[in-house]
Amino acid sequence: TGVATMKFKSPPVNSLSLDFLTEFCISLEKLENNRACRGVIFTSAVPKIFSSGLDITEMCGKSTEHYAEFWRAVQEMWLQLYGSNMVTVAAVNGSSPAGGCLLALSCDYRIMVENPKFSIGLNEAQLGIVAPFWFKDTFVNVVGHRVAERSLQLGSLHAAPEALRFGLVDELVAEEKLQEKAAAVMAQWLALPDHARQLTKSMMRKAVLDRLVAHREEDIQNFISFVSKESIQKSLRMYMEMLKKKK
Amino acid sequence: TGVATMKFKSPPVNSLSLDFLTEFCISLEKLENNRACRGVIFTSAVPKIFSSGLDITEMCGKSTEHYAEFWRAVQEMWLQLYGSNMVTVAAVNGSSPAGGCLLALSCDYRIMVENPKFSIGLNEAQLGIVAPFWFKDTFVNVVGHRVAERSLQLGSLHAAPEALRFGLVDELVAEEKLQEKAAAVMAQWLALPDHARQLTKSMMRKAVLDRLVAHREEDIQNFISFVSKESIQKSLRMYMEMLKKKK
Amino acid sequence: TGVATMKFKSPPVNSLSLDFLTEFCISLEKLENNRACRGVIFTSAVPKIFSSGLDITEMCGKSTEHYAEFWRAVQEMWLQLYGSNMVTVAAVNGSSPAGGCLLALSCDYRIMVENPKFSIGLNEAQLGIVAPFWFKDTFVNVVGHRVAERSLQLGSLHAAPEALRFGLVDELVAEEKLQEKAAAVMAQWLALPDHARQLTKSMMRKAVLDRLVAHREEDIQNFISFVSKESIQKSLRMYMEMLKKKK
Numbered sequence: 001t002g003v004a005t006m007k008f009k010s011p012p013v014n015s016l017s018l019d020f021l022t023e024f025c026i027s028l029e030k031l032e033n034n035r036a037c038r039g040v041i042f043t044s045a046v047p048k049i050f051s052s053g054l055d056i057t058e059m060c061g062k063s064t065e066h067y068a069e070f071w072r073a074v075q076e077m078w079l080q081l082y083g084s085n086m087v088t089v090a091a092v093n094g095s096s097p098a099g100g101c102l103l104a105l106s107c108d109y110r111i112m113v114e115n116p117k118f119s120i121g122l123n124e125a126q127l128g129i130v131a132p133f134w135f136k137d138t139f140v141n142v143v144g145h146r147v148a149e150r151s152l153q154l155g156s157l158h159a160a161p162e163a164l165r166f167g168l169v170d171e172l173v174a175e176e177k178l179q180e181k182a183a184a185v186m187a188q189w190l191a192l193p194d195h196a197r198q199l200t201k202s203m204m205r206k207a208v209l210d211r212l213v214a215h216r217e218e219d220i221q222n223f224i225s226f227v228s229k230e231s232i233q234k235s236l237r238m239y240m241e242m243l244k245k246k247k
Numbered sequence: 248t249g250v251a252t253m254k255f256k257s258p259p260v261n262s263l264s265l266d267f268l269t270e271f272c273i274s275l276e277k278l279e280n281n282r283a284c285r286g287v288i289f290t291s292a293v294p295k296i297f298s299s300g301l302d303i304t305e306m307c308g309k310s311t312e313h314y315a316e317f318w319r320a321v322q323e324m325w326l327q328l329y330g331s332n333m334v335t336v337a338a339v340n341g342s343s344p345a346g347g348c349l350l351a352l353s354c355d356y357r358i359m360v361e362n363p364k365f366s367i368g369l370n371e372a373q374l375g376i377v378a379p380f381w382f383k384d385t386f387v388n389v390v391g392h393r394v395a396e397r398s399l400q401l402g403s404l405h406a407a408p409e410a411l412r413f414g415l416v417d418e419l420v421a422e423e424k425l426q427e428k429a430a431a432v433m434a435q436w437l438a439l440p441d442h443a444r445q446l447t448k449s450m451m452r453k454a455v456l457d458r459l460v461a462h463r464e465e466d467i468q469n470f471i472s473f474v475s476k477e478s479i480q481k482s483l484r485m486y487m488e489m490l491k492k493k494k
Numbered sequence: 495t496g497v498a499t500m501k502f503k504s505p506p507v508n509s510l511s512l513d514f515l516t517e518f519c520i521s522l523e524k525l526e527n528n529r530a531c532r533g534v535i536f537t538s539a540v541p542k543i544f545s546s547g548l549d550i551t552e553m554c555g556k557s558t559e560h561y562a563e564f565w566r567a568v569q570e571m572w573l574q575l576y577g578s579n580m581v582t583v584a585a586v587n588g589s590s591p592a593g594g595c596l597l598a599l600s601c602d603y604r605i606m607v608e609n610p611k612f613s614i615g616l617n618e619a620q621l622g623i624v625a626p627f628w629f630k631d632t633f634v635n636v637v638g639h640r641v642a643e644r645s646l647q648l649g650s651l652h653a654a655p656e657a658l659r660f661g662l663v664d665e666l667v668a669e670e671k672l673q674e675k676a677a678a679v680m681a682q683w684l685a686l687p688d689h690a691r692q693l694t695k696s697m698m699r700k701a702v703l704d705r706l707v708a709h710r711e712e713d714i715q716n717f718i719s720f721v722s723k724e725s726i727q728k729s730l731r732m733y734m735e736m737l738k739k740k741k
Contacts, residue, residue: 108400128687130694141392145635146661149698153602153691154683167393189401193375193482197400200377204396235687355647388639414640436648440622440729444647447624451643 002038003186004031009045015055016099021073028080038190039087041182042107044094048118053098056243059227060236071223074099075134075216082106082138083209085198087189091182093175096120097157098131104169105138108189108201111181114172116159121168125155128235129226132219137208143167249285250433251278256292262302263346268320275327285437286334288429289354291341295365300345303490306474307483318470321346322381322463329353329385330456332445334436338429340422343367344404345378351416352385355436355448358428361419363406368415372402375482376473379466384455390414496532497680498525503539509549510593515567522574532684533581535676536601538588542612547592550737553721554730565717568593569710572628576600577703579692581683585676587669590614591651592625598663599632602683602695605675608666610653615662619649622729623720626713631702637661 006027008014016024031037044050058070081088081103088107095118096104104110104120112118122139124131131139131152140148147166151158163169173181189197212219226232253274255261263271278284291297305317328335328350335354342365343351351357351367359365369386371378378386378399386395394413398405410416420428436444459466473479500521502508510518525531538544552564575582575597582601589612590598598604598614606612616633618625625633625646633642641660645652657663667675683691706713720726 109397125686125690125694128690130690130697133697136697141396143393144391144638145698146637149635149695150603150664152694152698153686155686155690170397192372192400192402196372196375196377196402200372200399201396203377203380203383204392204399356644388643390640391638417644439619439647439649443619443622443624443649447619447646448643450624450627450630451639451646 002036002190003041003183004037004039005041005043006031007043007045008051011046013049013052014044014046014100015052015057016074016077016103017055018058018070018073020055021070021077025073025076025080028084032080032084032086037086038194039089039186040084041089041091041179041186042103043091043179043182047094049094049100050090050092050096050118050120051100051103052095053100053102056236056240060233060240064224064228067224067227068220071220072216075212075219078102078106078134078138079209079212082205083202085194085201087186087197089182089186089189091178092118092120092169093178094118095157097123098127101168102135102138105142109185110169111178111185112160112163112169112172113175113178114160115175116161119157119159120163121155121157122152123155123157125153126157127155127239129232132223133215134208134212134219137211141205141208249283249437250288250430251284251286252288252290253278254290254292255298258293260296260299261291261293261347262299262304263321263324263350264302265305265317265320267302268317268324272320272323272327275331279327279331279333284333285441286336286433287331288336288338288426288433289350290338290426290429294341296341296347297337297339297343297365297367298347298350299342300347300349303483303487307480307487311471311475314471314474315467318467319463322459322466325349325353325381325385326456326459329452330449332441332448334433334444336429336433336436338425339365339367339416340425341365342404344370345374348415349382349385352389356432357416358425358432359407359410359416359419360422360425361407362422363408366404366406367410368402368404369399370402370404372400373404374402374486376479379470380462381455381459381466384458388452388455496530496684497535497677498531498533499535499537500525501537501539502545505540507543507546508538508540508594509546509551510568510571510597511549512552512564512567514549515564515571519567519570519574522578526574526578526580531580532688533583533680534578535583535585535673535680536597537585537673537676541588543588543594544584544586544590544612544614545594545597546589547594547596550730550734554727554734558718558722561718561721562714565714566710569628569706569713572596572600572632573703573706576632576699577696579688579695581680581691583676583680583683585672586612586614586663587672588612589651591617592621595662596629596632599636603679604663605672605679606654606657606663606666607669607672608654609669610655613651613653614657615649615651616646617649617651619647620651621649621733623726626717627709628702628706628713631705635699635702 010020090104090107090110092112101120101122122131257267337351337354337357339359348367369378411419504514584598584601584604586606595614595616616625
């Protein structure tokens with residue numbers, strides 16, 4: 001049918017580790033270069049979690065070189081996904097904070113399971129960190145400036161019904177209907193001639209993609225100097241401790 | 248009363264042919280330069296159709312010079328209408344795809360007949376073509392980035408109730424109330440002092456207008472090279488055949 | 495608690511006179527530099543009016559030097575407030591036209607008393623004047639381009655329920671609940687780590703703030719030459735006469 005499904009299976013919470021990101025980019029690039037593949041559905045094989053976002057262990061107590069390599073991989077994931085020529089549908093079957101939310105926001109369409117226990121949002125501010133400008137640009141393109149400003153400042157995680165109301169996701173469905181719905185949406189998008197759809201998508205996203213491309217090295221340096229601060233290291237360690245205790 | 252009504256009467260479907268566009272621009276410029284005229288209502292004299300958009304016969308099997316002349320006329324229509332100092336109200340009494348939708352989007356206010364059989368949208372992608380960047384800019388200014396991105400990629404034609412929900416039109420009325428409503432809206436806008444209203448309008452639209460002015464020749468060259476492709480010519484011919492059979 | 499309340503008490507209508515603006519800026523700067531202060535609630539001590547906006551007497555029959563000084567103070571108020579590192583909540587307990595609306599729009603969050611007799615909006619066009627580009631930028635960031643375009647051209651004052659629907663304010667409450675609600679909202683925003691919240695706020699607002707900083711002198715010259723026109727002086731005098739008769 002020309003549609004691939006990429007199922008995230010990195011327990012316990014599908015963190016975006018360097019390994020995950022590298023594998024994600026290789027897989028996506030293969031699909032991108034496979035002319036038989038016209039669309040990808042992203043979903044999770046881990047119950048209750050779509051993706052928990054960037055892997056904090058990659059940002060804690062590592063070398064400058066490691067931070068640079070990690071951040072470049074995060075950028076690459078976004079550049080490939082937001083700029084993909086394929087139709088991309090996020091079938092969000094669990095919570096999706098921070099980088100997990102970015103992943104969903106970078107798709108063409110977002111369907112979320114209507115479970116109010118599942119939430120989605122760019123909650124970086126809650127952790128004492130700041131979403132990078134291209135997370136913000138992607139968010140503003142989806143929900144508009146006002147919703148983005150408030151949500152980013154509060155580091156809000158929006159329960160599924162609120163996520164729909166604010167436009168973070170396009171629709172909610174019962175969990176058992178999710179894959180069927182994702183396939184139906186994909187079929188609708190694939191009914192369009194590829195070339196015109198791709199050029200249109202590129203026209204809508206180019207300004208924001210170009211902005212990261214132009215500032216990529218600077219953005220890496222910013223990340224390194226930010227994450228290397230002792231205050232940030234401390235709050236990330238505290239956050240990890242909290243996560244461990246939660247288990 | 249200082250209000251003109253421009254009624255499109257170019258059967259069967261008010262296509263934006265070179266002749267239509269030329270006459271439109273001459274008429275609009277006359278009104279613009281007539282200090283007694285402060286507002287224009289645009290509506291259709293053809294049943295069920297506001298305007299079917301750009302005339303495809305102008306893009307098929309013609310010379311490079313013809314394509315250039317045609318595209319310059321399309322640009323001119325938009326530059327004059329989107330930049331008009333007058334209050335412009337679209338009384339959309341029929342379907343309004345592609346260029347017809349652009350015409351409505353370029354006005355200050357859009358009232359549509361509440362008939363769900365009438366639809367409006369920038370459906371270029373359905374035809375295998377891409378809406379120019381200034382169609383896109385105008386659309387984004389009306390409905391926001393997210394709605395525009397989805398609608399343009401899908402080449403959606405929105406039935407009147409959906410068009411209202413997505414903000415493509417400002418209100419729906421019964422067909423028999425349309426002219427009365429348009430006149431009432433016009434009166435409300437004309438209650439403002441012209442000079443302040445005009446400067447405000449210009450402040451809101453200048454960035455987008457300037458962008459086409461700065462890239463006008465490039466945009467014409469893009470259109471020519473796009474429309475001259477054999478694949479595009481073929482799909483336009485197929486589309487025209489389909490339209491003929493429909494009749 | 496780290497929260498200050500700034501109560502406007504400049505009867506009869508809390509006009510933004512040069513004195514009011516100067517005192518506002520000095521007070522805000524003191525709070526900004528007081529590390530114990532993390533948030534400010536703005537509200538009015540005058541019944542039924544939050545702030546009536548720029549004081550027209552400062553724009554009528556004064557010297558060029560006076561106009562320059564006044565306009566610089568208006569700019570300064572906005573630069574400080576829109577760019578504040580503190581959490582800023584507007585508790586809008588009365589009508590808030592023009593500059594009063596700008597003041598509310600520049601905060602992080604707006605709560606309005608649900609009295610439909612109270613209205614808010616950038617109604618400059620009604621007075622025959624044009625909102626400056628940075629009023630417009632602030633407005634667009636809150637309500638989006640389409641709502642801003644229509645509202646600015648019509649110089650609309652939106653009654654509280656409509657203001658909520660269009661996104662000019664974030665919520666409505668009964669007058670007796672206003673201060674309690676403002677405190678609760680403030681507590682929610684202050685639950686975030688300051689540094690991350692401040693950097694996020696700055697990321698969202700910097701482009702628009704920078705634009706005025708870059709064009710500040712030009713904007714002052716524009717104001718002077720606009721307000722010095724005899725036609726504008728006349729319409730401002732007429733407006734002041736009307737206000738006096740109303741009393």
